[in-house]
Amino acid sequence: MVKRFSVGKSSYGDLRGIEQYVMSARIALQVLSVIVDFNAWQKQRGAVGSLSVNEGMRSRARQTYLWVNRLILAVVVAMPFTSRHDEVLHGNAIDFGITMPDGSNRALTPVEFAKLHELVEARGGTHTGINFGEQWHHEMATRAERLPPYPNAAQLAAGTAATPPPAKNTIPTIRKDDDMTAAVKIKETGARFQVGFGTLTYSSSTKDADLLRKVFSATDELHELSLADAKVLFAQCDIPTAYTDAKALLAAQPNGRWSLQALAVQELRAFIKKGGK
Numbered sequence: 001m002v003k004r005f006s007v008g009k010s011s012y013g014d015l016r017g018i019e020q021y022v023m024s025a026r027i028a029l030q031v032l033s034v035i036v037d038f039n040a041w042q043k044q045r046g047a048v049g050s051l052s053v054n055e056g057m058r059s060r061a062r063q064t065y066l067w068v069n070r071l072i073l074a075v076v077v078a079m080p081f082t083s084r085h086d087e088v089l090h091g092n093a094i095d096f097g098i099t100m101p102d103g104s105n106r107a108l109t110p111v112e113f114a115k116l117h118e119l120v121e122a123r124g125g126t127h128t129g130i131n132f133g134e135q136w137h138h139e140m141a142t143r144a145e146r147l148p149p150y151p152n153a154a155q156l157a158a159g160t161a162a163t164p165p166p167a168k169n170t171i172p173t174i175r176k177d178d179d180m181t182a183a184v185k186i187k188e189t190g191a192r193f194q195v196g197f198g199t200l201t202y203s204s205s206t207k208d209a210d211l212l213r214k215v216f217s218a219t220d221e222l223h224e225l226s227l228a229d230a231k232v233l234f235a236q237c238d239i240p241t242a243y244t245d246a247k248a249l250l251a252a253q254p255n256g257r258w259s260l261q262a263l264a265v266q267e268l269r270a271f272i273k274k275g276g277k
Protein backbone atom coordinates (compact mmCIF):
# COMPACT_ATOMS: atom_id res chain seq x y z
CA MET A 1 0.00 0.00 0.00
CA VAL A 2 1.33 3.38 -1.00
CA LYS A 3 1.56 5.86 1.86
CA ARG A 4 -0.74 8.80 1.36
CA PHE A 5 -1.67 12.03 3.07
CA SER A 6 -4.95 13.87 2.58
CA VAL A 7 -5.24 17.27 0.93
CA GLY A 8 -9.03 17.40 1.09
CA LYS A 9 -11.87 16.39 -1.17
CA SER A 10 -12.15 16.97 -4.90
CA SER A 11 -15.22 18.55 -6.47
CA TYR A 12 -14.12 17.66 -10.00
CA GLY A 13 -15.95 15.27 -12.34
CA ASP A 14 -16.24 11.72 -11.08
CA LEU A 15 -13.74 12.53 -8.34
CA ARG A 16 -16.33 14.78 -6.70
CA GLY A 17 -16.53 14.09 -2.99
CA ILE A 18 -13.45 11.87 -3.13
CA GLU A 19 -10.52 12.49 -0.82
CA GLN A 20 -7.29 13.39 -2.66
CA TYR A 21 -3.81 12.49 -1.46
CA VAL A 22 -0.12 13.29 -1.79
CA MET A 23 2.95 11.21 -0.87
CA SER A 24 4.22 12.94 2.28
CA ALA A 25 2.94 14.76 5.34
CA ARG A 26 5.12 17.77 4.46
CA ILE A 27 3.68 18.08 0.95
CA ALA A 28 0.17 17.80 2.37
CA LEU A 29 0.93 20.69 4.75
CA GLN A 30 2.39 22.73 1.88
CA VAL A 31 -0.69 22.20 -0.30
CA LEU A 32 -3.09 22.93 2.55
CA SER A 33 -1.13 26.10 3.39
CA VAL A 34 -1.52 27.24 -0.23
CA ILE A 35 -5.26 26.63 0.10
CA VAL A 36 -5.44 28.63 3.35
CA ASP A 37 -3.60 31.62 1.86
CA PHE A 38 -5.52 31.52 -1.40
CA ASN A 39 -8.89 31.41 0.33
CA ALA A 40 -7.96 34.29 2.63
CA TRP A 41 -7.02 36.33 -0.47
CA GLN A 42 -10.22 35.25 -2.22
CA LYS A 43 -12.34 36.31 0.75
CA GLN A 44 -10.54 39.62 1.14
CA ARG A 45 -11.20 40.60 -2.49
CA GLY A 46 -14.82 39.45 -2.24
CA ALA A 47 -14.56 36.64 -4.82
CA VAL A 48 -16.64 33.48 -4.63
CA GLY A 49 -15.21 29.96 -4.61
CA SER A 50 -12.56 28.15 -2.56
CA LEU A 51 -9.37 26.58 -3.83
CA SER A 52 -9.43 22.78 -3.78
CA VAL A 53 -7.50 19.85 -5.22
CA ASN A 54 -9.07 18.34 -8.35
CA GLU A 55 -6.65 15.43 -8.38
CA GLY A 56 -3.54 14.47 -6.45
CA MET A 57 -2.06 10.98 -6.69
CA ARG A 58 -3.70 8.69 -9.23
CA SER A 59 -3.91 5.05 -8.21
CA ARG A 60 -2.27 2.42 -10.41
CA ALA A 61 -5.53 0.50 -10.57
CA ARG A 62 -7.27 3.52 -12.11
CA GLN A 63 -4.41 4.12 -14.56
CA THR A 64 -4.44 0.48 -15.66
CA TYR A 65 -8.19 0.46 -16.09
CA LEU A 66 -8.15 3.63 -18.17
CA TRP A 67 -5.31 2.29 -20.32
CA VAL A 68 -6.85 -1.14 -20.94
CA ASN A 69 -10.19 0.41 -21.81
CA ARG A 70 -8.93 3.47 -23.63
CA LEU A 71 -10.45 2.40 -26.98
CA ILE A 72 -13.80 1.51 -25.45
CA LEU A 73 -13.82 4.66 -23.37
CA ALA A 74 -12.47 6.77 -26.24
CA VAL A 75 -10.13 8.66 -23.92
CA VAL A 76 -6.58 9.87 -24.27
CA VAL A 77 -4.59 8.48 -21.33
CA ALA A 78 -0.95 8.14 -20.40
CA MET A 79 0.60 4.67 -20.45
CA PRO A 80 0.17 3.06 -17.05
CA PHE A 81 2.52 4.43 -14.39
CA THR A 82 3.81 7.23 -16.59
CA SER A 83 1.07 9.62 -15.47
CA ARG A 84 2.32 12.84 -13.94
CA HIS A 85 0.06 11.87 -11.04
CA ASP A 86 1.27 8.28 -10.65
CA GLU A 87 0.94 7.33 -6.97
CA VAL A 88 4.39 5.77 -6.76
CA LEU A 89 6.58 8.02 -8.89
CA HIS A 90 4.77 11.35 -8.72
CA GLY A 91 2.90 11.60 -5.44
CA ASN A 92 3.78 15.31 -5.41
CA ALA A 93 1.59 16.37 -8.38
CA ILE A 94 -1.49 18.47 -7.80
CA ASP A 95 -4.19 19.77 -10.12
CA PHE A 96 -6.06 22.66 -8.53
CA GLY A 97 -9.62 23.81 -9.12
CA ILE A 98 -12.23 25.99 -7.47
CA THR A 99 -15.15 24.60 -5.48
CA MET A 100 -18.21 26.83 -5.54
CA PRO A 101 -20.62 27.19 -2.60
CA ASP A 102 -23.09 24.83 -4.31
CA GLY A 103 -20.39 22.16 -4.55
CA SER A 104 -19.79 22.57 -8.27
CA ASN A 105 -16.30 22.90 -9.72
CA ARG A 106 -14.85 25.57 -11.95
CA ALA A 107 -11.43 26.40 -13.38
CA LEU A 108 -9.48 29.28 -11.90
CA THR A 109 -9.58 32.64 -13.67
CA PRO A 110 -6.31 34.04 -15.08
CA VAL A 111 -5.98 36.31 -12.03
CA GLU A 112 -6.54 33.36 -9.72
CA PHE A 113 -4.00 31.20 -11.55
CA ALA A 114 -1.39 33.96 -11.26
CA LYS A 115 -1.98 34.16 -7.50
CA LEU A 116 -1.91 30.36 -7.20
CA HIS A 117 1.45 30.03 -8.98
CA GLU A 118 2.91 32.65 -6.63
CA LEU A 119 1.58 30.93 -3.49
CA VAL A 120 2.75 27.49 -4.63
CA GLU A 121 6.29 28.79 -5.24
CA ALA A 122 6.42 30.33 -1.77
CA ARG A 123 5.58 26.91 -0.29
CA GLY A 124 8.24 25.00 -2.23
CA GLY A 125 6.31 23.97 -5.35
CA THR A 126 6.52 24.73 -9.06
CA HIS A 127 3.96 25.37 -11.75
CA THR A 128 5.42 22.63 -13.97
CA GLY A 129 2.24 22.62 -16.09
CA ILE A 130 3.68 25.68 -17.81
CA ASN A 131 5.72 23.21 -19.91
CA PHE A 132 2.66 21.43 -21.30
CA GLY A 133 -0.08 24.01 -21.25
CA GLU A 134 -1.75 23.07 -17.96
CA GLN A 135 -2.33 26.10 -15.75
CA TRP A 136 -3.69 23.87 -12.97
CA HIS A 137 -0.78 21.40 -12.72
CA HIS A 138 1.84 21.89 -10.00
CA GLU A 139 4.49 19.76 -8.38
CA MET A 140 5.39 20.27 -4.76
CA ALA A 141 8.76 19.71 -3.05
CA THR A 142 10.57 20.93 -6.16
CA ARG A 143 12.34 23.92 -4.54
CA ALA A 144 13.22 25.26 -1.09
CA GLU A 145 10.31 26.59 0.97
CA ARG A 146 10.35 30.36 1.27
CA LEU A 147 7.66 30.06 3.94
CA PRO A 148 7.30 26.98 6.13
CA PRO A 149 3.79 25.51 6.09
CA TYR A 150 1.29 26.22 8.86
CA PRO A 151 1.62 23.32 11.32
CA ASN A 152 -2.17 23.29 11.70
CA ALA A 153 -2.83 23.78 7.96
CA ALA A 154 -5.36 20.94 7.79
CA GLN A 155 -7.51 22.56 10.46
CA LEU A 156 -7.16 26.02 8.91
CA ALA A 157 -7.95 24.75 5.41
CA ALA A 158 -11.05 22.94 6.65
CA GLY A 159 -12.27 26.25 8.06
CA THR A 160 -11.99 27.99 4.68
CA ALA A 161 -13.20 25.17 2.43
CA ALA A 162 -16.53 25.17 0.66
CA THR A 163 -18.80 22.49 2.07
CA PRO A 164 -20.32 20.79 -0.94
CA PRO A 165 -23.60 19.02 -0.43
CA PRO A 166 -23.46 15.27 -1.11
CA ALA A 167 -23.33 14.51 -4.83
CA LYS A 168 -25.48 11.40 -4.57
CA ASN A 169 -28.59 12.54 -6.35
CA THR A 170 -27.25 15.25 -8.58
CA ILE A 171 -26.34 15.02 -12.24
CA PRO A 172 -22.55 14.66 -12.30
CA THR A 173 -20.38 16.97 -14.41
CA ILE A 174 -18.55 15.14 -17.18
CA ARG A 175 -16.48 17.21 -19.55
CA LYS A 176 -15.38 16.48 -23.05
CA ASP A 177 -11.66 15.65 -23.30
CA ASP A 178 -11.20 14.26 -19.84
CA ASP A 179 -11.24 10.70 -18.63
CA MET A 180 -13.79 11.21 -15.89
CA THR A 181 -16.69 8.82 -15.58
CA ALA A 182 -19.53 8.51 -13.12
CA ALA A 183 -21.30 5.48 -11.70
CA VAL A 184 -25.02 5.92 -12.24
CA LYS A 185 -28.00 3.96 -11.02
CA ILE A 186 -31.39 4.74 -12.50
CA LYS A 187 -33.96 4.88 -9.73
CA GLU A 188 -36.96 3.63 -11.67
CA THR A 189 -35.26 0.58 -13.22
CA GLY A 190 -32.27 -0.09 -10.95
CA ALA A 191 -30.04 -0.29 -14.06
CA ARG A 192 -26.41 0.67 -13.43
CA PHE A 193 -24.05 2.29 -15.90
CA GLN A 194 -20.57 3.75 -15.97
CA VAL A 195 -20.97 6.97 -17.92
CA GLY A 196 -18.19 8.96 -19.57
CA PHE A 197 -18.09 11.50 -22.37
CA GLY A 198 -19.15 9.51 -25.44
CA THR A 199 -18.82 6.23 -23.58
CA LEU A 200 -21.23 3.96 -21.80
CA THR A 201 -20.77 0.65 -20.01
CA TYR A 202 -23.72 -1.27 -18.65
CA SER A 203 -23.23 -3.31 -15.49
CA SER A 204 -25.32 -6.42 -15.71
CA SER A 205 -24.85 -7.30 -12.05
CA THR A 206 -24.36 -5.38 -8.82
CA LYS A 207 -21.02 -7.14 -8.36
CA ASP A 208 -19.88 -6.01 -11.78
CA ALA A 209 -20.99 -2.43 -11.02
CA ASP A 210 -19.17 -2.40 -7.68
CA LEU A 211 -15.97 -3.59 -9.32
CA LEU A 212 -16.14 -0.91 -12.01
CA ARG A 213 -16.79 1.78 -9.45
CA LYS A 214 -13.89 0.67 -7.24
CA VAL A 215 -11.45 0.78 -10.11
CA PHE A 216 -12.65 4.18 -11.23
CA SER A 217 -13.04 6.03 -8.00
CA ALA A 218 -12.11 3.74 -5.11
CA THR A 219 -15.17 4.88 -3.20
CA ASP A 220 -18.73 3.82 -2.76
CA GLU A 221 -20.11 6.90 -4.42
CA LEU A 222 -22.96 6.18 -6.75
CA HIS A 223 -25.20 8.76 -8.40
CA GLU A 224 -28.79 7.66 -8.09
CA LEU A 225 -30.63 9.53 -10.81
CA SER A 226 -34.23 9.63 -11.95
CA LEU A 227 -34.76 8.39 -15.50
CA ALA A 228 -35.34 12.00 -16.59
CA ASP A 229 -32.06 13.18 -15.02
CA ALA A 230 -30.19 10.19 -16.49
CA LYS A 231 -31.43 11.22 -19.94
CA VAL A 232 -30.10 14.73 -19.37
CA LEU A 233 -26.72 13.29 -18.37
CA PHE A 234 -26.62 10.95 -21.39
CA ALA A 235 -27.47 13.82 -23.73
CA GLN A 236 -24.75 15.97 -22.15
CA CYS A 237 -22.27 13.16 -22.78
CA ASP A 238 -23.34 12.61 -26.42
CA ILE A 239 -24.77 9.17 -25.58
CA PRO A 240 -28.11 8.18 -27.19
CA THR A 241 -30.76 8.79 -24.52
CA ALA A 242 -32.55 5.60 -25.63
CA TYR A 243 -29.70 3.68 -23.98
CA THR A 244 -30.93 4.66 -20.52
CA ASP A 245 -33.04 1.58 -21.23
CA ALA A 246 -30.55 -1.28 -20.78
CA LYS A 247 -32.57 -3.50 -23.13
CA ALA A 248 -32.19 -1.01 -25.96
CA LEU A 249 -28.44 -0.82 -25.32
CA LEU A 250 -28.04 -4.61 -25.23
CA ALA A 251 -30.10 -5.00 -28.40
CA ALA A 252 -27.68 -2.69 -30.23
CA GLN A 253 -24.50 -3.64 -28.35
CA PRO A 254 -24.66 -7.19 -26.93
CA ASN A 255 -21.58 -6.62 -24.75
CA GLY A 256 -23.29 -3.67 -23.09
CA ARG A 257 -20.58 -1.25 -24.17
CA TRP A 258 -21.05 1.69 -26.46
CA SER A 259 -18.74 4.49 -27.47
CA LEU A 260 -18.68 7.24 -30.05
CA GLN A 261 -15.31 5.96 -31.21
CA ALA A 262 -16.52 2.37 -31.70
CA LEU A 263 -19.53 3.75 -33.56
CA ALA A 264 -17.24 5.65 -35.93
CA VAL A 265 -15.20 2.47 -36.57
CA GLN A 266 -18.39 0.48 -37.29
CA GLU A 267 -19.56 3.10 -39.74
CA LEU A 268 -16.18 3.19 -41.42
CA ARG A 269 -16.14 -0.62 -41.80
CA ALA A 270 -19.60 -0.60 -43.33
CA PHE A 271 -18.50 2.15 -45.69
CA ILE A 272 -15.42 0.16 -46.78
CA LYS A 273 -17.52 -3.02 -47.25
CA LYS A 274 -19.78 -1.14 -49.57
CA GLY A 275 -16.75 -0.29 -51.67
CA GLY A 276 -16.19 3.08 -50.11
CA LYS A 277 -19.20 4.68 -51.70
Ligand SMILES: [Zn+2]
Binds near residue numbers: 084085094095
Ligand atom coordinates in the same frame (compact mmCIF):
# COMPACT_ATOMS: atom_id res chain seq x y z
ZN1 LIG B 1 -1.86 17.35 -13.45
